[in-house]
Amino acid sequence: MKLASTEQTDFAETVSALLRKRDPLERMRHAPGPRRFDAGLWSELVANGLLDPAEVGDVVTACLVAEALGRAAAPLPFLSASVAGALIVSAGGEVTGLATYGLLAEDGTWSAPALKIRDGLVHGALPFVPDADIADVVVAAVQAPEGRRLALVRRSDTTVEPLENLDATQPLARVVCGGSPATLLPAGGDALASAIEEARLLALALHSATLLGLATWLLDTTVEYTGQRVQFGMPIAGRQAVKHRCANMLIQVESIRSMVLELADALEAGTDDRALVAATTMAWTTEAAEEVAGGAFQLHGGIGFTWEHDLHHYFKRCTVGALLLGTSSHHRAQIAAALTA
Structure with missing residues (x-):
């Protein structure tokens, strides 16, 4: 597994900086109607070449961008637009x-x-x-x-x-x-089947990277909160049970990170086992992200259940994310089929 280059991480940090500046979740709270799409933010990101697949250029960078969007829980169609764009181009069309x-x-x-x-x-x-x-x-x-x-x-x-x-x-x-x-x-034929399969694998990679971003925010926010929340005269982060839960959350987050990078490398290199790597990554990351979200809720206590706190957005997104592109059971079945073929 190769680590992301400085150029790739700088590209993703540019996206992160803009997201921090615009705070899409806060803007979403005040958006009218059921649809919370931030068209202005999307247009700004696209205009700066930060979401254009031709500008992003490779799967590793695309995953880093997806991670940044997940960390902000940004209500933007990056995954769907990227996957659809890859499908259209691979099938001989033009994205408009x-x-x-x-x-x-x-x-x-x-x-x-x-x-x-x-x-x-x-x-x-x-x-x-x-x-x-x-x-x-x-x-x-x-x-x-x-x-x-x-x-x-x-x-x-x-x-x-x-x-x-x-x-x-x-x-x-x-x-x-x-x-x-x-x-x-x-x-058509084999060319079409190949285009669909590669787009499917890209979707799994970007989705896993988004879950990584969500889980990273949940961990960082929980560690910060437990260091500030005083109970019985001391921060609750000083309690051994809280330390252990945060440590377990960290292990989950870093394991997701390793698997996402492994999958991105496999797709970029076009390895023969990339479908197996994708299934393994999804089977693990969906459950690990849910585990991190559950830990964040428990350690935040009652404040985590309030509508005003951002936590519920991340929790819901992890919950839906565990089902959105197939359950962990489905991906385990894919792993078993690949290993016994």
């Missing part, structure tokens, strides 16, 4: 506007049924689409006469049905296509 992808099934796996296409019009429903309410284009799998293909469907030509979601920073929706015009992308 903000794109998302519609390949997720309701259980978070990449097994959504292909839509039907007749006379250039798409029919069917995409059950689980992230950031569909703000995207310009949705990438969907369709069953064309010449075989399975990817198609671009403009969001304005669909019906977006928001889904109930514990995490307000990551909206999900069901997208219905009732005769929507679509643009087919050229790739």
Whole structure:
């Protein structure tokens, strides 16, 4: 496993500095309506080349950016836009506007049924689409006469049905296509299968990195709080039980960090075992992040349950994150299948 270079960490720190300045969670509290998307912050990041895949350049840097966004719990569509962009380019298309992808099934796996296409019009429903309410284009799998293909469907030509979601920073929706015009992308056969698989692995890497950012914030905030919270004449951080819980949280965070870097390296190098590394990373990081979130809640006590404290946003995002791209059980099954093949 290679550590991130100075150039890569500096790039991510630029993103972090802007996020600290803009405080997206605080802005989200005052945003009207159920959708808390900070369009101004997103535009500023894009304009500075900080979220453009062509500018980010490699998987390691993209993961560092995702970690920074996770640490800020930023309600931005970085993962969905990055994955959709990779899909479109790999399948022979061109990215125009903000794109998302519609390949997720309701259980978070990449097994959504292909839509039907007749006379250039798409029919069917995409059950689980992230950031569909703000995207310009949705990438969907369709069953064309010449075989399975990817198609671009403009969001304005669909019906977006928001889904109930514990995490307000990551909206999900069901997208219905009732005769929507679509643009087919050229790739098919093995080329299409490869494009979809590489995009899936990228999604797992960016999601794991986001969980790392969330867990890092939870650990740092908890250590700071326990050092300030005085009980029975001394900071509670001086109690052995609290020290041990924080130490265990640190172990979880650093183990997530190691696995995310390992996965990013594997994807960047295109190693033969990258799918196995991705499944192993997801199986561990989803549970480890939930464990860190639980520890943060316990050590914060009652204040952690208040709406005014940021903790609940991170807790909810870790909880949803454990399910969003497949459960740990699903990824363990993937590991078993790979090892016994």
